[in-house]
Amino acid sequence: MNPLLSPAPQPATSHPVPAPTFAVICGEQVQRALEGREKHLVELVEAGYRLHGAGDSVNPPSYFLRFPDRPTARIIALPASVGGPVHVDGLKWISSFPANVAAGLPRASAVLILNDHDTGYPFACLESSIISATRTAASAALAADWLSRSRPRPTRIGFVGTGLIARYIHTFLAGTGWTFDTIGVHDVSADSATGFHGYLRRVGAHGHSGQVTVHDSAEELVRSSDLVVFATIADRPHITDPGWFTHHPLVLHVSLRDLAPEILLASVNIVDDVEHCLKADTSPHLAEQLTGHRDFLYGTLDDVMTGRVTPPADRPVIFSPFGLGVLDLAVGKYVYDEVVRSGQLHLIDDFFHDLRRYG
Structure with missing residues (x-):
């Protein structure tokens, strides 16, 4: 039979699917x-x-x-x-x-x-x-666990910014077995700091919290904490002195724009995703713009979890998650x-x- 005259192949019969629901x-x-x-x-x-x-x-x-x-x-x-x-x-x-x-x-x-x-x-x-708050807090708790495996486990935590995200991060740390001897609190809003302090005292009645202190300054809080959580609404760096971090704390830089590039350049920097994090004028993005390179990045959290990198304990370690x-x-x-x-x-x-x- 002339192949040009043979019947055209028929499409395969598709199986009907149920009408989609919403x-x-x-x-x-x-x-x-x-x-x-x-x-x-x-x-x-x-x-x-x-x-x-x-x-x-x-x-x-x-x-x-x-x-x-x-x-x-x-x-x-x-x-x-x-x-x-x-x-x-x-x-x-x-x-x-x-x-x-x-x-x-x-x-x-x-x-x-x-x-x-x-x-x-x-x-x-x-x-x-x-x-969104849950995945942010779960990511922070996960990072705190993995990034503290090569250093003494922090016992003094400080929160800069005391809104909903700070509350969720504390909940996830407590819910995954973290306990702290001291908890520091600092916020530019006195009402927010007081509200978060009240929350911590309430959950402390159930054994989840240590001594809670409201700090008048971010410097005082950072210097007295070996795990620091930044959960603010800052749109540009307001923490500029690398000297605050000479005790080498673990920093969960959740709000992404609190730290000046000079602080990152003196630290070990871990991100969730390189391309995502180095955009939109985040602190890592500003560090890239200042230096013209990305050599200050140590790796991703996945790199740490898979053992490709191990953050040293002789410098501050900063986790900056853009959110995936x-x-x-x-x-x-x-x-x-x-x-x-x-x-x-x-x-x-x-x-x-x-x-x-x-x-």
Whole structure:
């Protein structure tokens, strides 16, 4: 038979798939799924870091939406895809409006969209300020554990910045077995410092905290702590003297913009992802701009976990995590699965409409 006249090959018969569904998971459900599971969530975040380090993820640069009329505000899009057992795509859309605090609202608000890996259809929208705070705190607790393995374990912790993220980090440290002889607190807002002090005293009644001191200055706090947590809303460096760190503390630089480049250049610097962290005028980005190179970076947290690098104990060690969307997906998918298991998943009927190609 003339091959030009033979019947054209027919496409393989595709199997019908169920009509896609869409769920909304509120903040109360998110908190219920996560509360009290700090150890498991740190393990989940560690697994997410390892998948990312192994290349089983897609984590493009975050996109910053800024406003000429509101220069302190921003909304950030974090698209990502993660493989392994998580096997989901998605987007975190998180806003930071510092002026909210004066109005009695939290600074940050967020949603997380989960997309089906095979069809691309979004299947859930989750309240994500709690998810974001959880993955940030779990990452900080994970880093504190791994980065203290080559040095004496810190017993004196200090918090510069005393908002929601500081509270979550303390919760995750306590929930993963950390205890401290002393806890220092410093904030430019006396009300915030007092509120955090009250929180620490309340949880201290249950054996999670040591002696709590509110410090009048950041210098006093840093010099008296061997684990320092920066969780502020600073948009430019306000800590400039490397001499504050001569006792070689471990620093969780969660807010990313507190430390002057000179401090980083005198320290061992660990990041979560090099390309992500060296952008948007973070302290590591400013150090790169000042020096014209990245030699001041010692490695990533994944490098530490896999044994490729071991931070020395004779210098300050600074962990600067930009925050990876793959971690939000890992935590968000865990929440989704927990809500499904509970039988409390709230589906939006007929969210997707007109699904037939030709009507």
